Amino acid sequence: MKISRCSVLLAGLVAFPFSADAQVRASEVATISQTVDGTVITVDYSRPRARGRTPIYGKVVTWGEVWTPGANWATTLDLSKDVTIDGHAIPKGKYSVWMEVQPEEWTVILDPKFKQFHIPHPKPDSSQIRFTVTPDSVVGPDVLTWSFPKIGATGATMQMAWAGRSVSLDVVVSPSNPITLAASLAPRYVGTYEFQWAPRPAPPAADSAAPPPEAEDDGPPGPKFSRWTVAYTKGMLLVDWDPPPFDEWSHLVLIKIGDDWFSPGAMVDGELFDVASDLVIEFSLKDGKATGFEIRGEDDQVIGTGVRTK
């Protein structure tokens, strides 16, 4: 971006403290934060508007310029844990974000020196992480926008879009618990179980003067009994629940959290969709083989039990 009189003026102004709640800025400040499996990804940036300036790329942001995809102070990326971005290992920490803009490929630059004004542009440094990306053509947006348009169990797509171009970055997080299980451990759990929900306790009375509500004993969704078929497939302990209490619980992966303890993860279209970390499935073993299991809620009360039938 060319150094305008306005930029020089702004550079001077930022040296003085001012109240953030009474400032109208051409490029208003924004923050977007996304959590994926416990990893928090935060982008802080100022949002320039195109305001009819066209083209932005090649003119306002000149070819070959090391530009921060934002305005004023450099856009920052804060990672609470190590991740990979487009396959490149990025240690946890805070970085200023820059993009070297060319007609075809752009170079993303993450600089550990995060507190930087957008000019002068940072010089190449061995501490910087650099990789190339190919921007996509999009319609708009008029206001530069960082977003997370796709979220998965293992990562997210982080996207910068402005004035007809977008850059999508594939962020992969470190799993909090691996969904795979050692092959040597699997046989003890594999088999068929008859599952039964435990009777539910009566809800607490809203008014102590009122008579206590009767315990509900008609159980959770579906029939009283259902079948769990536990199989070891592709390194995972998978459950086929028939009939399931909810559609998304037809297929579960058992995620090991302790000795014979698992958290259930819902698998949708073959991918981990949601981990119910508030539940634990505790298997009971006899002679090295599971005889059954209990599902316990966050309050450690038994919600349901399974007994091996095969």
Next chain:
Amino acid sequence: MKHSSNCSRRHFLAACCGVAAVGVAGPLWAAARVAHGDPAHPTPRPGITAARVLPDSELVDYSSCQSAFDAIREIPQIVDGIRCHCGCAEIPGFYSLLSCYEGAGMARICEICQGQGRLAARLHKAGKTLDEIRASVDARYG
């Protein structure tokens, strides 16, 4: 109460576990869950007893948690060596999981406090050591 197959899991669990009691301690609980700090477990205080654990008369409106309070009264020296994972350990005056069952009685409305207490009690009954119980609590709630 009948549930349709479209009932969400969280709605079901809320109904199943009776997560309805949010009283005076609610805001305290909400604030406490904000942050987890040092994960170290406390050292049980010598001579600690269950004398300050809320009596049954304070649990009239919280019948679903009574079994957790009963369990805690049996093993104050164990739960005093466990750090609560619901976040209340950040609150001044809280020392251990035992504290959740005293004073304001957060455990009356907090399922995590209740769960840790019940888990500690049944593992202790099964002959597990304090370190083994701590490890299990961390695996389950950490």
